[in-house]
Amino acid sequence: MTPVRPVWRDSLRLRLLVGTLMWASVAVLVAGWGLARLFHEHVERQFHVELSAHLDQLAAQLEVDATGRAALRMALGDPRFARPYSGLYWQIDDLTAEGRGLLRSRSLWDVVLFVPGDELVDGEVHVHRVEGPDGEPLRMIERVLRPAATPDAPLRLIVAANAAFVDAPVMRLNRLLAVALALLVLGLAFAVVVQVGLGLRPLQRLREALAAVRDGRSAAIDGRYPVEIQPLVDEFNAVLARNAELVSRARTQAGNLAHAVKTPLTVLANAADAADGGLARLVREQVGLARTQVDYHLARSRAAAAVGVPGQRTPMRPVLEGLQRLMAKVYAERDLRLQLLACSDSLAFRGEAQDLQEMLGNLLDNACKWAKTRVELSASECGGQLQVCIDDDGPGLPAAVREAVFGRGVRLDEQVDGSGLGLAIVRDLACLYGGEVVLEPSPSGGVRALLRLPLAP
Template sequence: MLIWRYRGANAARQSSRPDMRSLRLRLLLGTLLWIAASIMLTGWGLGRMFQQHVARQFHAELQTHLDQLTAQLDLDAQGRPLLRLPLSDPRFQRPYSGYYWQVDSPNERGLLRSRSLWDEALSVPADQLAAGEMQRHHFIGPQDQAVVVAERKISVDGRELRLTVAADAELMNAPVARFQGTLWLALALLGGGLALAALVQVYVGLAPLRRLQAALVRVRQGDSPQLAGRFPSEVMPLVEEFNSVLGQNAEVVARARTQAGNLAHALKTPLTVLGNAAGAAENRDSELAHLVNDQVGIARRQVDYHLARARAAATARLPGARTAVQPVIAGLLRTMRRLHAERGLELRLLDMPAALAFRGEEHDLQEMLGNLLDNACKWARSRVEVEVRAEETHGQGRLLLSVADDGPGVPAGQREIILQRGMRADERTPGSGLGLAIVVDLARLYGGELRLQEAASGGLQAVLELPAAQ
């Protein structure tokens, strides 16, 4: 039976926090910050340039009107100022149009003014001007308009006159505001396009790293012995070096297995000779023969135990190891039915998906499950059940293999004791006390553990947790 458990809430909280170690996030943030800074600087610079251009054009137009007013100004027979011809801009004739002119004397304001001023006059600051000097001012004009003023002091037939031309400042500010609005809209669209291009560039540029990650997952899950695929030239040296390391590790494991096998043969041969000699007819009943047989058996079990640990230590962290669980359990159940055929036990495997796999060597899985099944069959009264579950813990797949019997069980205070090497729950039951210890050591080498608890039937339930291959 398969039980999937997800830590959805924790995963959602973790995924909501940006990981500043992410290369993709760093590239995106750097690019977006640069784009934003460039857009802001460009917008500010273009806006200032256009504003200065409009201001220069505006002041040049005021100076043109002032020059035209100066050229057309004359005095009548009574010495009062008059215009020989009206100014060319028709806005000076429309009331409150925003364009105004005025002629003042040192003692009288508004001697002559444009029709656009209607019945008002410009309140020009009473500052002193030299003859022919021109000045510019900003102040409040007719109908509370902010106006820009250009003024000049001239002398006509010995009479000093002050000429003033003014224009509504909004006529200068409005084009600037419209231009800046259009400019910032265009720059915003440009920035959005550049941000999208940066996003696509980062996604496409980091695609080889995602393929490399997928290749590493295939190696870890045992689907491929090496990194396979086509990668950019910048990534290929890393792939080649990693494949070289995988090849060297495989060679080291192969040599370790060969040496372990050679050591096993080297030790088991003299042990077999000693056992055969002690079991000979002439020595079978002697006290020495019994002693030798006992010690040879202990030596064989110790050799098997330590060789199993050495072999597992060499292969437990080897990438690419993968073992299907269901065939191993099915084979072990067939073996146990033959070994314990005289007891008529019911050995049952509960429903499980065929895709479940152990991330490790097949022989190690057989060693661990075989010891658990053999121990359960020794103590069971009539039934042994095997259950396999899968769960997700901290983003990693785990297998929970449970072997439960309906025997007398083990008190809670003794469960940790019988997991120690050489300790047995009952000395009257055949065994060496190494089976569960071997399971504990092998499980730890793979980053797993063995837990003993009470079964639903009252017997003992051994739960073996191991890494799962996806």
Template sequence: MRRIAASLRQRLLLGTLLWMLASIAATGWLLERLFTEHLARQFDRELQLHLNQLAANLEFDAQDALRIQPLSDPRLQQPYSGLYWQIDRMPSPAQTGAQAVQRSRSLWDSVLHVPQDRLDDGERHTHRVLGPKGEMLRMSERIFRFDEHPEVPLRLIVAANENWLEKPVQELRKPLFISLAGLAGGLLLAVLFQVWAGLKPLTRLRRELSALRAGERSTLGQTHPAEIQPLVDELNAVLHNNSEFTERARQQAGNLAHAVKTPLAVIANAARAESSALGQLVSAQTALANAEIDRHLNRARNAARARHGIGQCAVRPLVEGIVRVMQKVHGERTLDFVIAIDDRLSCRVQAEDLQEMLGNLIDNASKWAQRRIRIHSGTDAGRDHIDIDDDGPGIPQEQRAFVLQRGRRADEHTPGSGLGLAIVDELAEQCACQLELLDPPHGGCRARLWLTPPAQRQAR
């Protein structure tokens, strides 16, 4: 029930289905009821017709004996046919019950035992009584008096088998049920289509939001239904405000960084002119300050890029360009770079960001490698990654989290600021990637850059 309550589609379908089933069930019951009542009225009118015909065919002969002309319905001549008539002489005050003086041939040797209720002249009553074969009969009776013999009241009775009334109702139920089931199926298809068509704009809006989060677009569409368009306009307004705020923050950060870099450059130049320990300390600290400024500028740049579309970045050409640069930077060493990256591999990251991450990783591997660096791609559990393997001394397991901290180095005697791996780790997190340090099969260190972390992949 919680899952249904959390889904508009399921709530609409469940509510409409319950209401539709209740309405169709009530309609079926009402139609059957109306048909039954119509048949009952028609059945009673037929009994009334036979009763009137029976009264019209009564007469007294010259000897004052009651005579009855045959009625037209042939069922009254067939024994136990289900249609019967009977004439009772009403009892006098001294008598206890009516006496049957005449009956139809269809009753054969049986007599209808009817309830003894009080009837006025011309009044008609309807009862249910047992027939000669134990079947249930629907009976109509009335009191009749002859003008020439008003002292002789007669009770005229006509009865018919109730199965004749119930059988048409039973025959109606099957086609009625099939018709209502077909109607329910048609209505269900109409409801499914209506729910699908009604919620389709929300599905489209969800896809646009996913594309917006993935950086494929910067705003939502403008062609939504009138009920959703105000929400879309408000979201676009919020996105526009956030974009303006981010742009102002980026500009302010850039202005501040450039303003600070000028006096830092003056201090660094003055420190390089001093060969004392103080000069070396000032040079090192200004280098760290410049690195921190560059890092915050990169973060501001990434925040601004989050508002723009990110295309697919081809990995192999970018790696080949970085390797060419590293061969010149570390030209004094004979390093063998091996590139084994699928030509079709690409990732949804800005080319500048991927170049900075891979550049730092390949540069770090070049500093520690003895002779060989291997850069290759792979896929694990549906996730693409790039591995940079070197044949250097490697990084012990207990120091891997340490070297990812800013300013930390595994070997303090090796030149560097200790910011390379930390910058890659932070930038990878900002770009929805992930950095991991592993052991390659043949020794050294493996820096694995996952192009899509598990949490990001599931969120999509």
């Protein structure tokens, strides 16, 4: 079972978009994470500096008398220490007497902070997360101080603040940062789409130019392209020119060969016409057969050389009208009515005009040979192909022999002029172009020939 390839691997546009957007998103996410982390660290550092300043102020205002009684000379400067449950607190503990809450800020009201019982070296500062009033999370710093009056009775100085003072601005910044980065990603995505569209626009022009060559609207890729694409365009135009040169050379060689063969055949035919007898008749018959075979293979080789050459386009209406006038002159004595029923001016055959004339000429000539009074032509688009319909009001063909008439040299009536190669040439040329020719009963009573060929858009 063939593995299914991801869609983006088959599209250059999607590859560029997915790759660029992926790396842009990763870069934006990393940058956002880094900015959020830096801001968080900055806020925490400023918060710690503020708590340290309050702790230093608390130590400076603390005084202990000879009896060990501690008191503050004056209240701390921040008014939040005086407002109950404001989120900013201080507390002094007596470590020797296990006296928690020896002194505390008014903001604690009747609450005593319980801190981890770790050992502190004099002057060392520890940071903890503890629970404050109403269970609010606090960030706390502590330091041990030994008063000069009572060095054996150390005191623990504590300053704590609500963790929301750090978390709230960080969360606000993270939300703003998320919105800003999302807008940045959308802006980058839009810029990438525009950039990829502009960058790949020359490829779109190249595709349109190739379609023009394929449809026969141009013989080569015109215009200038970016330096990355122009060498490809030049090489492709060189291939087209080389291909056209090879086709022209093949046609010339086929024509030369046919001329070289027909000349001695003409000499033989003239000599046979000037003589009598069985040998002369035999020579005339064989020369006629040789001429028909040369014509057949010449037409086939010419078409084989031209099939698949880009840039071929033959409008249908001029060819049909030209053949209609020609057959009207050829069969003027029979007073046939040749009528072109329908053919849009936009219909075109994706191939050579000479090959189209060869196929239609044989079919139309065959219809005129067997028609009684009229032959009708029409051309239309059918299933993405060009379809030509030729109806005659002749005697028709039995179903059993409709396929047999396409054989080389097959003639249903020896009294009717022809070599028996016309329909064979038509089928071979149609097959070379990827089309087909079929015979059906005609509403007029005779035969309907349907020729389907590639349509030039």
